Amino acid sequence: MSEGVEWALHTCVNLAWVGPDEAVTTARLAALYDLSPTYLNKHLQALSKAGIVSSTSGPRGGFRLARRPEQVSLLDIVLAIEGPEEAFRCEAILRKGPGGSARVDYRRTCAISQAMHRAEQVWRDELASRTVADVLAEVDARFPDAGDGVRVGLAVTSA
Amino acid sequence: MSEGVEWALHTCVNLAWVGPDEAVTTARLAALYDLSPTYLNKHLQALSKAGIVSSTSGPRGGFRLARRPEQVSLLDIVLAIEGPEEAFRCEAILRKGPGGSARVDYRRTCAISQAMHRAEQVWRDELASRTVADVLAEVDARFPDAGDGVRVGLAVTSA
Numbered sequence: 001m002s003e004g005v006e007w008a009l010h011t012c013v014n015l016a017w018v019g020p021d022e023a024v025t026t027a028r029l030a031a032l033y034d035l036s037p038t039y040l041n042k043h044l045q046a047l048s049k050a051g052i053v054s055s056t057s058g059p060r061g062g063f064r065l066a067r068r069p070e071q072v073s074l075l076d077i078v079l080a081i082e083g084p085e086e087a088f089r090c091e092a093i094l095r096k097g098p099g100g101s102a103r104v105d106y107r108r109t110c111a112i113s114q115a116m117h118r119a120e121q122v123w124r125d126e127l128a129s130r131t132v133a134d135v136l137a138e139v140d141a142r143f144p145d146a147g148d149g150v151r152v153g154l155a156v157t158s159a
Numbered sequence: 160m161s162e163g164v165e166w167a168l169h170t171c172v173n174l175a176w177v178g179p180d181e182a183v184t185t186a187r188l189a190a191l192y193d194l195s196p197t198y199l200n201k202h203l204q205a206l207s208k209a210g211i212v213s214s215t216s217g218p219r220g221g222f223r224l225a226r227r228p229e230q231v232s233l234l235d236i237v238l239a240i241e242g243p244e245e246a247f248r249c250e251a252i253l254r255k256g257p258g259g260s261a262r263v264d265y266r267r268t269c270a271i272s273q274a275m276h277r278a279e280q281v282w283r284d285e286l287a288s289r290t291v292a293d294v295l296a297e298v299d300a301r302f303p304d305a306g307d308g309v310r311v312g313l314a315v316t317s318a
Contacts (some may be wrong), residue, residue, distance in 0.1 A: 001246045001247050001248060002248075003248060003250060005247060005248075005275075006247070006248065006249060006250055006252060007252065009275075010199075010252060010253070010256075010271060013271065023264055027262070032257070033252040033253070033255045033256050034254055034255045035252065074271075074275070085286055087160045087161060087246065088160050088164060088165070089160060089161075089164075089165065090165060091162060091165055091167065093165060093169060093192040093194065094192070096192045096193045097191055097192050097257075097308075097309070097312065098191070098305075098308030098311065098312040099168075099304070099305070099308045104195070104200045110304050111298050111301075112165070112169060112233075112294060113169045114284070115289050115294065116164075116168075116229060116233070116286075117231055118285060119233075119282050119285040119286045120282070122281045122282060122284075122285045123278050123279070123281060123282035123285075125281075126277060126278040126281045126282075127274070127275075127278045135270045135274065138270045139270050142239045142270075142279070145258070146257075146258070149257030149258050150252045150257055152257065153256065153257040159267065
């Protein structure tokens with residue numbers, strides 16, 4: 001998984017802390033953790049394409065969450081960055097083996113492909129069950145000053 | 160995940176079908192699915208290093224499973240090929256953020272890192288619960304001729 005996943009997850013949580021009333025520039029979001037603005041912007045564009053963040057231009061422009069934090073799961077963010085493909089690539093090598101056929105969809109019939117698919121599914125279910133709002137609530141409970149720290153770090157005022 | 164995972168999973172199942180009494184060369188294992196012998200050999204070396212297969216040299220040499228099929232989980236094979244690292248890379252970017260500290264292990268304290276770790280864990284648990292013997296039993300039940308086809312394809316006689 002690319003470093004972009006970590007960057008995107010933290011950035012979405014930070015945008016949730018900022019709230020919907022203010023937009024934050026890529027430069028500020030990147031500076032918070034000393035990240036490359038160029039690469040972070042690439043990831044923000046992927047999040048935007050997935051409808052997770054939205055951007056506005058102009059002097060007060062920047063990024064904000066496009067949906068409520070409880071409507072953005074960690075899976076949404078991971079798939080926006082990594083793409084929709086499953087981690088296990090089934091190239092259907094059985095097709096060339098004994099009794100193999102070009103007409104069979106081995107992704108559906110191969111016991112190995114199916115077992116790998118089930119594992120992917122439990123992984124996705126786990127990440128789908130957890131939202132940006134959940135992360136925010138957990139961090140707020142454990143580190144009550146964290147949100148304020150992020151807002152000050154981003155030099156925004158809204159909560 | 161690399162193509163080696165698919166190759167290694169199928170190869171371990173095939174070695175289970177061959178049984179412990181015969182060794183199979185890389186050339187034969189690769190020819191079964193028209194795979195690159197060079198790359199398959201690389202993956203077989205990784206499986207060997209992980210104690211999943213063992214190799215013998217000489218005219219009747221080759222690879223066989225080093226453990227009983229019920230003692231080899233799909234997770235064992237995946238980790239042998241992909242390495243032990245989790246898919247999500249936590250680079251602890253919080254360290255450079257507001258209130259960040261070089262002394263904190265963010266892999267343990269960060270809510271995002273922990274959520275990604277939990278997802279990895281359910282994925283691993285699922286793959287650990289499934290052995291080569293399970294796959295063999297499922298395929299034997301659904302496709303009773305598959306094992307014979309593989310043994311003929313590999314030109315071995317044992318069952």
